[in-house]
Amino acid sequence: MVAGRRIAIGLALCPVVGVLAACGGGPSVIGVRDPWARPAVAAPRDATPTSGGAAAAMLGGSNSVVYLTVVNTGDGKDTLLGISSDVAAAVQLHRTEITNNVASMREVSTVEIPAHGEVRFDPGSYHLVLANVRHTLAPGDTIDLTLTFKGAGAVQVHAEVRAQ
Numbered sequence: 661m662v663a664g665r666r667i668a669i670g671l672a673l674c675p676v677v678g679v680l681a682a683c684g685g686g687p688s689v690i691g692v693r694d695p696w697a698r699p700a701v702a703a704p705r706d707a708t709p710t711s712g713g714a715a716a717a718m719l720g721g722s723n724s725v726v727y728l729t730v731v732n733t734g735d736g737k738d739t740l741l742g743i744s745s746d747v748a749a750a751v752q753l754h755r756t757e758i759t760n761n762v763a764s765m766r767e768v769s770t771v772e773i774p775a776h777g778e779v780r781f782d783p784g785s786y787h788l789v790l791a792n793v794r795h796t797l798a799p800g801d802t803i804d805l806t807l808t809f810k811g812a813g814a815v816q817v818h819a820e821v822r823a824q
């Protein structure tokens with residue numbers, strides 16, 4: 661059976677190329693489109709809870725949010741495993757979900773990127789939270805992020821800070 665043999669060969673190769681490929685029909689090819697970040701104000705070290713104003717206090721005084729689109733032009737799916745940045749003490753992966761017209765948000769640990777597909781991180785869906793920024797992010801600044809994928813490995817992203 662020709663089809664069966666082809667599948668068997670494909671599976672046998674997986675452990676060999678598994679480091680680079682996601683083992684889902686071929687390697688992923690990951691790119692990031694239009695990354696941008698919201699401005700944020702770094703709280704002074706001795707800040708009191710009210711020193712940043714009501715809006716800042718609500719956000720903990722120093723969070724930014726990053727939006728982008730992850731594009732996979734490869735034949736295999738991939739998985740976003742984590743994000744890091746020197747700008748923030750921690751980067752969280754969130755997803756906004758709307759149920760009965762009420763938006764809620766939860767932290768997720770991974771995001772799957774389909775083969776020949778894309779996943780948009782936008783205000784209605786996934787977003788990255790830069791918690792406790794180390795310095796103030798003003799419009800026009802650029803921040804560096806590292807996205808780590810199961811198949812593609814580390815992908816460097818330069819996101820512009822925008823006021824929108």
Ligand SMILES: [Cu+2]
Pocket residue numbers: 754755765787789
């Ligand atoms: Cu969130």
